[in-house]
Amino acid sequence: MRVGIPRALLYYQYYPMWRTFFEGLGAEVFVSSPTTKLMLASGCSRLIAETCLPVKVFCGHVLSLANGCDCVFIPSIHSVEQKVYSCPKFIGLPDMMRATVPECPPILDPDVDVNTGKRDFYQAIYKLGRPFTRSPLKVRKAAETAWQVHQTFQRRMLSGLTPPEAIEGMFPQSVEEPEGNGSHPIFTIGLIGHPYLLYDEYVSHRLVPQLREMGVKVLSPEMVERARLRASICELVERPYWACEDEVIGAGAYYLGRGEVDGVVSVVAFGCGPDSLMIEVLQRYAKRLGKPFMQLTLDEHTAETGLMTRLEAFLDMVRRGKRPQGISPPASWSQRGGSKRGSASWVYLA
């Protein structure tokens, strides 16, 4: 049996685990190829315009998997920890795909919800393994190996690899060497955002490699331990509300508070609900600290040139801020802003 996994959304967080699980059950795993212009366009054509970019990309990947797979794996992730829920789009994803991609092969859609108790969670796993094997023991073994592989995956990312690089190392697909951070970086920038935005090279216009080429040491959310992320997010907002915000807001708060980080760039998708509120909190925090902060909003119309211009301008500003003899930028520039965002011209390079 061929199981299709779309290379989008939670792929970047859980792919090694999923793959190990299905392979442990004797299935063949098939991942859609990296996002292309055509994929995104086909995704956009199926969904209404307001839908956020990552879901459109996801839809494109599902469409590309429609032929050549026996089933497609689209889990419905309600929650991965107590009383913290995912964005509604993760919950409704399988239903949305079933409606909008009618030609899609059967969808494996386990409900992952730890709030309903362990029993339900384990049952969901057994149910997921059911089409492949009748032996619960085999499912259990596959799930345990998968969990161990997930731990290895996370450890690899902590050592400074981005998710695609870590995945590449674990399941070599091509001979391309990961570039790694440049040897003599001039700046250190905290790059925050959901992994499915940052590491989808088509959607983000190769943001990470481009930054590295500009002489920037890129620190990404995966390089921070979960516990630290959690501590930073708690400091900022008491308790997290959405599941996937640790790596955005937690990492943002963590990097903003670190001296060696020169600035923080956040990447959000147009129409992202959770980010629309959470980034506001982070922006206010950055303003209080007087740290350079820039928000990049991506959608299907984002052009690479525009993105690069903004990044260059931001880096120029960071460079001026770093010059010892120069005027202290945060204070003087924030006065010039004077609007509701206070340091608009400084923080908000629109």
Added chain:
Amino acid sequence: MGIPSLGDRFAVFETMVKEHNISLVTPPVTKHTLSLGARYSPEFACLPFKGILGTFIECLEQGADTLFMVTSFNACRMGYYAKVQEQILRDLGYRFKFLRFHSSEKGLIGVLRAIKRFSNNASWPTVVSLFRLAVAKLRALDELEREVQKIRPVELEKGTADRLYREAIGAIDRATSFASLRQAMRGYFERLEQIPKDAEYAPLKVGIVGELYVVMEPFFNMNLEIELGKMGVEARRTRSTFFSEYTKWGTFLNALNDEKKELQKFAHPYLKRDVGGHGLESVGEKVRRAGDYDGIIHLAPFTCMPEVIAQNIMPFTKEGIPVLTIACDEQLGRAGMLTRVEAFVDLLERRRIGNILR
């Protein structure tokens, strides 16, 4: 005390707290409210966030020293409004006390405890009796509105029912006892009955579904129900927007258990999971009413997460019924919206004639 506005419904809240030296500031939602809210909100926040923030700012400008907001654990942004709004208002330099009612304070006891907490620890008997009166008022308002919804499209002189309804809301607000409330109600029901109506005319029936705030707040949906009435169309809202349904014994504030279960059943073939907000309700209501109504108008705030899911799924249900989705945000213009609604009504009219001929 300032509270978020929700059509005419939240005024009932006043009944519960008025006796305890709390006066409620309820500025109506206007263009000014929304522009204030939009100015200080994050750019991509949804419309209810901006509307409520605007209302809060107006409340504070009018001298409110306490604000009230509902929070919850839910996937939708609504549960997190309070947190961000408080921060924005504090950064703007306002000083106030922020009361939060958490949706986990469920059931009758939880609600009563919360009211007691908000009303400076009033004695239990007053809390309970005022609460009962408020519930009665809520029920009165709902009954009245249902009646008005039926009369609007068939009344001969448009606007009569709404004039009466406005009056009635005032009277219900003023009522201080069960007796006066009952009396006022009886009077208004009689007067509503006496409105001259076109008995022959069978109006089109259009269901209004979508996110609660834009469905309930006439400013955001451009008085959609009244405008439909003028076009001779009967507007019907989802049952879950009638709050007295929440206050029935047994299902008390339990998120309208039976209704939700029923909608879940209808939505299940297409949307198996509760996606927060009112996404499930929108899909369920469409499926349930497909044979019953002539059309559905789906109101959603721009980028509303649950409604985007609903909107993506709705066109693919087997049960076919025309749906017009209107994304509401601060840019929505009255003329544009009404043109779309009129065109939609024309379409429904033709569809009905076609069905009869066939």
